[in-house]
Amino acid sequence: MKVLRTIFLILLGLYFFVPLLAMARFAFQSVPVVLLTPEKLLEGWSISGLIEVFGNPEFQRATIVSLQLMVLAIVLTLVLLLPLAALVEIRAPQLRTLMTAITLLPWVVPPVALVVGVAATFRNTVPWFLASPYSLVPFYVLWALPFSYRALDAGLRSIGARTLYEAARVMGASTFTIIVRVLVPNMIGAIIAASVLTAALVLGEFAFAALLLKETLPTFMAEFQRSEPRAGMALALAVMLLTALIIGIGVRALRKRGMDLQAAGV
Amino acid sequence: MAKVIMSGIRKEFGSTVALSDFTLEIESGELVCLLGPSGCGKTTALRILAGFEKADAGTVTVGGEDITYVPTPKRNFGMVFQEYSLFPNMTGRENVEFALKLRKAGSAERKDTIDRLLEVTGLTPHADKFPHQMSGGQRQRVALARALASNPRVLLLDEPLSALDAKVRDSLREEIRRVQREIGVTTLFVTHDQHEALAIADRVGVMSHGRLEQIDPPRALYEQPDSAFVAGFVGTVNRIPAQVDGDRWRVLNRSVSASQTVDGATLAAIRPEQIAVDVDAAGDDTVREVVFLGPLTRLTVDHGGSTLIADVLTSEFGGATMGDRVRVRLRDDVDAIVLIEG
Numbered sequence: 001m002k003v004l005r006t007i008f009l010i011l012l013g014l015y016f017f018v019p020l021l022a023m024a025r026f027a028f029q030s031v032p033v034v035l036l037t038p039e040k041l042l043e044g045w046s047i048s049g050l051i052e053v054f055g056n057p058e059f060q061r062a063t064i065v066s067l068q069l070m071v072l073a074i075v076l077t078l079v080l081l082l083p084l085a086a087l088v089e090i091r092a093p094q095l096r097t098l099m100t101a102i103t104l105l106p107w108v109v110p111p112v113a114l115v116v117g118v119a120a121t122f123r124n125t126v127p128w129f130l131a132s133p134y135s136l137v138p139f140y141v142l143w144a145l146p147f148s149y150r151a152l153d154a155g156l157r158s159i160g161a162r163t164l165y166e167a168a169r170v171m172g173a174s175t176f177t178i179i180v181r182v183l184v185p186n187m188i189g190a191i192i193a194a195s196v197l198t199a200a201l202v203l204g205e206f207a208f209a210a211l212l213l214k215e216t217l218p219t220f221m222a223e224f225q226r227s228e229p230r231a232g233m234a235l236a237l238a239v240m241l242l243t244a245l246i247i248g249i250g251v252r253a254l255r256k257r258g259m260d261l262q263a264a265g266v
Numbered sequence: 267m268a269k270v271i272m273s274g275i276r277k278e279f280g281s282t283v284a285l286s287d288f289t290l291e292i293e294s295g296e297l298v299c300l301l302g303p304s305g306c307g308k309t310t311a312l313r314i315l316a317g318f319e320k321a322d323a324g325t326v327t328v329g330g331e332d333i334t335y336v337p338t339p340k341r342n343f344g345m346v347f348q349e350y351s352l353f354p355n356m357t358g359r360e361n362v363e364f365a366l367k368l369r370k371a372g373s374a375e376r377k378d379t380i381d382r383l384l385e386v387t388g389l390t391p392h393a394d395k396f397p398h399q400m401s402g403g404q405r406q407r408v409a410l411a412r413a414l415a416s417n418p419r420v421l422l423l424d425e426p427l428s429a430l431d432a433k434v435r436d437s438l439r440e441e442i443r444r445v446q447r448e449i450g451v452t453t454l455f456v457t458h459d460q461h462e463a464l465a466i467a468d469r470v471g472v473m474s475h476g477r478l479e480q481i482d483p484p485r486a487l488y489e490q491p492d493s494a495f496v497a498g499f500v501g502t503v504n505r506i507p508a509q510v511d512g513d514r515w516r517v518l519n520r521s522v523s524a525s526q527t528v529d530g531a532t533l534a535a536i537r538p539e540q541i542a543v544d545v546d547a548a549g550d551d552t553v554r555e556v557v558f559l560g561p562l563t564r565l566t567v568d569h570g571g572s573t574l575i576a577d578v579l580t581s582e583f584g585g586a587t588m589g590d591r592v593r594v595r596l597r598d599d600v601d602a603i604v605l606i607e608g
Contacts, residue, residue, distance in 0.1 A: 160349055166318060167351040167409075171416065172339040172368040181364075185355040 027234035049231040050238060053224070059235075062220035065133050069216065070202040073140040074195045077148045080141065081194070085152040086183055090165045096153070103149040106142040111207035114139065119212070130212065139208045144201045148194040155190020156183070189254050196250035200243050268329040268419040268452045269294045270315065275324035277310055277476075284310040285476045288324070292420075297446055297453040298481070299463035302473035303499070309424065311473075312456045316422055317341055328419055341420075342369075344413030344451075348425040350405050352397040358408040359384070359393040365415040383411040386445055403434040410442065414449060421446065423455040427462060439466055460500050464488065472496045488537075490526050494606040497535040504541070504574050508534040508605060517603055518596050525602035534603045541576035542597045543567060545584035549593035553586045567594055 025036050030044045053059055088095050106114070118139070122129050129135050141148075161183055168178045184191070206218040217239065225232030270292040277285040285307045292298045300308040313319045315326060317338035325334045333341055352361050359380060366376045384390045387407045397405055406426055413421060423442070427435045443466050446453050457463050463470045464484040471481035472495070480492040491497035494505075508515040509532075514523050517534045518541075524534075543553075543565055554573065555566035563583050565576045574594055586592055 159354065160351070163347050163349045163351045164353060166316075166338075167345065167347060167412075168353075168364075168368075169318075169338045170316060170341075170343055170345040170422075171365040171412075172342070174339065177368075182353050182355075186353065 023233055023237055027230055027237055047234070049228075050234040053228075053231050053235050056224075058215075059220060059224070062215050062217050065215065066203060066217035069133070069136055069140060070199050072134065072137045073144065073202050074198050076137055076141050077144060077194060077198050078191065081145075081149055081152055082184070082191070083179060085149060085156055086161060086165075086179055089153065089156040089161050093162070099149070099153075103145045106145050111139075111143075112211065114142075115208060115211040133214045133216070136208055136212065136214055136216070139212075140198070140202050140205060143205065143208070144198040147197040147201070151190050151194040151197060152187070155187035155193070158190075159183075159186045161187075192250050192253050196247055199246055203239065203243055203246075270420055270452055270454070271325075271327045272311065272315060273325055273327075275311070275314060275321045275326070277307075277314060277319060277321050283476050285314070285321075288476065288478060290471060290478060290481070292452055292454060293468075294329075294452055295450040296468045297443070297455060297466065299455045299457060299467035299470045300473055301457060301460060301463040301470050301500070304458060306473040307476040308456045308458075308473050310476075312422055312424055312454055315420070315454060316343060316345060342416060342418055343420045343422055344416065344418035345422040345424065346406065346409045346413050346426040348428050350397065350402070350409070350429070352405055352408055352412070354397050357394050357396055358389060358400065358404075358411075361397075361408055362412045362415050365412050369416040371416075379415060383414055386448065387411045387441070401434070402430045403438050406430065406438060407441070410445065414445070414451070418451060421451045421453040423453065425457055426455075428457075428459070435462075442466065464500070470500075472499055474499075489604075491535060491604060491606065492526075494533075494535070497604065497606050502538050502575055504536045504538065505533045505606070506536050506572075506574070508532055508603070515603065515605070518594060520596045520600075522596065522600065523602045524605050527605040531605035531607050533605065533607050535606045536596070536603065538564065538575045538577040540597055540600045541574060541578075542595050543576050543578055543583070543586070544593045544595070545586045545590065546593045547591050549591045551592050551594050553588055553590045553592055556587060565592075567592060569594055 025041075026033065027049070028045050028047060029036065029040075030046050030048075031040055085099075088099050119130060122135075164182050164186070165178055168182050173181070204218060205216070206222065209216040209219045210222070221232060221235055221239070224235065270290070272288065272290045275285050275288040276283075277288075288307065288311060290298070290300075290311065300311060302308045310319060314321050317333075317336065321334065325332055327333065328341070352358070353364065356364060362380050362383060363376055366379060371379065380393075381390075384393050387410055389404065389407055389411060392400060392404050392408075395404075397408070400408070406429075409426070426442070427438055430438065439462060442455075455463070455466060464487075467484060469481055470484050470487050472479045472487065474495050480487060480496045482490070487496065488501055491500065491503075497503045506517055508517045508524075510516075511521050514521045515534065516522075517536065539562075543551075550570070551574075552568040553565055554568050557564040557566075558580070559577075561580055562577045563580045565578060565586070567574045567576060576594060
């Protein structure tokens with residue numbers, strides 16, 4: 001049994017590692033592609049291509065836009081969803097099943113349909129809205145909804161929000177005081193989880209941005225890869241690392257508070 | 267002082283009637299327990315008093331003031347919940363202080379009140395721990411201190427001991443009683459545990475199907491149950507057929523008077539401790555089970571086809587074992603019985 005398990009783990013490791021290694025060699029070894037043989041594994045590694053991309057003003061613009069979108073999407077998610085999830089949990093727990101279903105809807109409607117529908121509505125009424133790159137924020141909030149809502153909902157449930165709410169009510173606290181002083185400080189884990197998930201989705205989202213003709217990090221990367229395949233691959237790996245880093249920081253922040261992502265509902 | 271009157275309360279959840287024509291009075295400073303099986307409406311009654319649920323009909327007054335439509339935060343009540351309800355991000359002291367801050371108490375007053383309450387509940391050494399560093403009993407004591415912090419008109423206790431283990435439960439129960447007497451706060455305690463209710467309450471109200479079946483001091487409730495339900499729910503009871511014997515009744519071959527009777531009732535409610543068991547090889551009854559409970563021994567006896575439960579003093583008991591022949595009778599000191607149903 002133990003042998004089988006070891007073999008299985010090795011195969012699984014190779015399944016993930018080999019493509020990553022291939023990507024890394026393609027991106028960072030300045031050796032012509034046809035000569036990327038096993039013998040030349042250690043030759044000509046360099047990150048100069050990547051550094052060159054970092055200096056590209058178009059890249060910098062796209063990155064700044066993406067980071068802004070990320071922050072705005074997280075803020076809007078928390079401002080809208082936290083009170084909503086809290087109210088459902090406390091005042092109308094029977095609606096929880098319905099909310100879970102509703103929050104899944106954005107993933108049932110394909111981005112194309114969503115964008116076409118929204119664009120048709122806004123183009124005639126508030127054309128400036130679609131012109132701004134920030135018009136992506138509401139889409140991203142919706143897109144992250146299945147994950148962010150669940151994380152917050154699980155957080156509320158794990159702290160027994162209903163009892164805490166009622167206890168504070170008897171003491172004379174207003175609903176606003178309860179959310180700010182009692183619920184938020186106790187569900188930092190869930191808030192971090194919801195934020196990290198939203199961030200990861202925003203940094204990787206391509207369809208909405210491409211359909212609305214916005215230049216974000218993913219649309220820039222798709223474009224860039226066509227003209228500079230190897231530097232493009234380097235950039236893709238770097239973004240992958242960055243996203244993993246963000247999730248890692250999130251997990252660490254949770255661990256410090258004695259939680260893991262599971263407890264935060266992920 | 268705050269006397270609580272809930273009168274004519276009705277509450278439905280969908281098609282379920284949780285409370286119907288529920289009326290309860292709690293005297294100022296009194297501790298009343300609502301006791302009943304789950305789903306009997308006791309928790310709904312408490313939640314209506316707290317203001318968490320709105321009654322469909324009826325009124326609630328406290329100290330003569332109608333509070334039926336007063337929102338929870340303005341009622342100035344204190345409450346301890348079954349689940350741990352301390353705010354996890356605050357220490358024990360901060361939890362108590364939070365309640366005081368909400369009532370706009372000054373900082374000097376806050377410190378005095380907190381120190382006094384921590385002292386009363388014996389929490390002073392644990393005051394600066396966070397809830398997750400405390401035992402269940404400590405948490406509920408902080409919850410009690412927090413509930414009393416704002417000098418509430420009414421204290422509500424919603425099964426506060428149910429989550430604790432047996433030993434802590436007993437000691438905390440005594441402590442709640444002591445603190446409640448000391449402070450003299452009008453208190454409603456909801457529980458499904460009859461021992462808890464009988465041990466702690468001035469009066470116990472037994473509920474069933476959304477109604478208050480009977481409310482009396484613990485001893486009266488135990489000795490003079492109004493109905494078969496109360497007799498069966500509070501303590502253990504044997505239902506033994508009784509025959510008319512002039513103006514008296516014949517039960518287990520003894521003629522006794524009926525201290526209480528329901529029209530047409532012919533079943534006597536006999537407590538296990540009212541039955542004596544004599545070891546007798548010529549007896550008609552058979553021991554089915556013997557359970558040693560320390561000072562008492564509980565016997566299950568087959569008596570003419572029905573099963574009787576008898577609690578006898580271990581020191582007086584002849585030491586029968588399973589299958590032995592015995593004779594059951596009413597104890598000599600029993601001279602009045604309660605008739606409960608036909």
